[in-house]
Amino acid sequence: MILFENVTKKYRGTAKPALDGIDLQVDRGEFVFIVGASGSGKSSCLRLILREDQPSVGKIHVLGQDLSKISSRKVPYFRRNLGTVFQDFRLLTNKTVYDNVAFSLQVIGKSRGFIQEAVPDTLEMVGLANKSKRFPHELSGGEQQRVAIARAIVNKPAILLADEPTGNLDPATSLGIMQLLRSINAGGTTVVMATHEATFVDIMQQRVVELSQGVIVRDEQAGGYGETASIPVADLSEAGVRVLRTTEAVVRAALEPEEHARANAAATAGAAAVEEGAGSAAAVAAASAEERAVNAAAAAAAGAAVAAPPTAPDLQAPEASVYEEPRPFDAHDADIDGDEFDETVRADAGPQGKRIPGFLDPGRPIDPVQMSETGNLAAHLGLNRKTDDETDVGPVR
Numbered sequence: 001m002i003l004f005e006n007v008t009k010k011y012r013g014t015a016k017p018a019l020d021g022i023d024l025q026v027d028r029g030e031f032v033f034i035v036g037a038s039g040s041g042k043s044s045c046l047r048l049i050l051r052e053d054q055p056s057v058g059k060i061h062v063l064g065q066d067l068s069k070i071s072s073r074k075v076p077y078f079r080r081n082l083g084t085v086f087q088d089f090r091l092l093t094n095k096t097v098y099d100n101v102a103f104s105l106q107v108i109g110k111s112r113g114f115i116q117e118a119v120p121d122t123l124e125m126v127g128l129a130n131k132s133k134r135f136p137h138e139l140s141g142g143e144q145q146r147v148a149i150a151r152a153i154v155n156k157p158a159i160l161l162a163d164e165p166t167g168n169l170d171p172a173t174s175l176g177i178m179q180l181l182r183s184i185n186a187g188g189t190t191v192v193m194a195t196h197e198a199t200f201v202d203i204m205q206q207r208v209v210e211l212s213q214g215v216i217v218r219d220e221q222a223g224g225y226g227e228t229a230s231i232p233v234a235d236l237s238e239a240g241v242r243v244l245r246t247t248e249a250v251v252r253a254a255l256e257p258e259e260h261a262r263a264n265a266a267a268t269a270g271a272a273a274v275e276e277g278a279g280s281a282a283a284v285a286a287a288s289a290e291e292r293a294v295n296a297a298a299a300a301a302a303g304a305a306v307a308a309p310p311t312a313p314d315l316q317a318p319e320a321s322v323y324e325e326p327r328p329f330d331a332h333d334a335d336i337d338g339d340e341f342d343e344t345v346r347a348d349a350g351p352q353g354k355r356i357p358g359f360l361d362p363g364r365p366i367d368p369v370q371m372s373e374t375g376n377l378a379a380h381l382g383l384n385r386k387t388d389d390e391t392d393v394g395p396v397r
């Protein structure tokens, strides 16, 4: 689907190549993170795939086409197969949400009927159905990025290229965007994403391609963020880069909600049974708790409101963290001070960025794939909540 053969990219006036002898193959349906320190060549890589630039040496094939053979006139046609999302959203500021998404279909000559069907469907999927008449400056950063994602996927591209799509967003909002990208990938779109979001890369366990000074130093299936993540943040900020580490337990709970709910429910049942002191009752309770978790997941997928299963106050989040002890989720969490809970929240996210969003509630199982099929994804992710603006940061407020 994407093939780099011995690709070198040297920009005019520079001594060292930005990319140096890259061989890379990405297959259909993959989710690939491209990681690496600032200046390692991630964006250059994406620009070459998009045919915004040409390699100095080597060949690139995308969707079976040799990019060196595509004439400048044909490049826009080639790009119809690719969706792109950037850190700075790049929305048309004088157009509404609906028109931003519709515009990308109008310019490629889609019929009015097609547009009238595709745009609302896509806005529904990204959770912005109720904001279609807003202008970009009336949206939060996370909402603007979701418009950008809607615009990128409305024509059902084979490949979605994302260059630091969460770079301007606070951790809670980034999580919603990551879930959305994951569900898009689960729908069959190949996703290639350049990022510095260490926690998401570690937890999502997708393929990781690490660049260092223009060379691939690691290409790992189900990899983590790697050594780059351990560069001290002070050094990175000098280089204009931030490594982000949202608390792992929080991200895990959101990305693996069904397992989380299952473990939580089973533990709840176990605790209840112990209290009752009835051995055989424990098995029954565990079974019914299991059922409850499964039913809750099914109800969530069907778009129904799900009541949180009761949780014992001293239950632990099920995943052990390699970075820090996972701490319990309970009713107290809704009001917990972010200082206690998520010490790695980005410093410039402000106090609101430290609040735990409702969609991380472990009692609300999330299956983004099923939800994207049944609609109402945003409601489940808590992304269309009224207070969404409060948790987002972005260049346009």
Ligand SMILES: Nc1ncnc2c1ncn2[C@@H]1O[C@H](COP(=O)(O)OP(=O)(O)OP(=O)(O)O)[C@@H](O)[C@H]1O
Pocket (backbone or CB within 6 Å): 011, 012, 014, 017, 018, 036, 037, 038, 039, 040, 041, 042, 043, 044, 045, 241
């Ligand atoms: N248009 C350009 N002209 C000259 N040099 C460039 C150009 N674009 C990128 N470079 C250089 O190429 C190298 C790779 O840059 P690139 O933007 O691909 O890195 P990156 O890994 O995406 O960095 P970041 O994480 O900071 O976005 C850097 O040394 C950069 O200065």
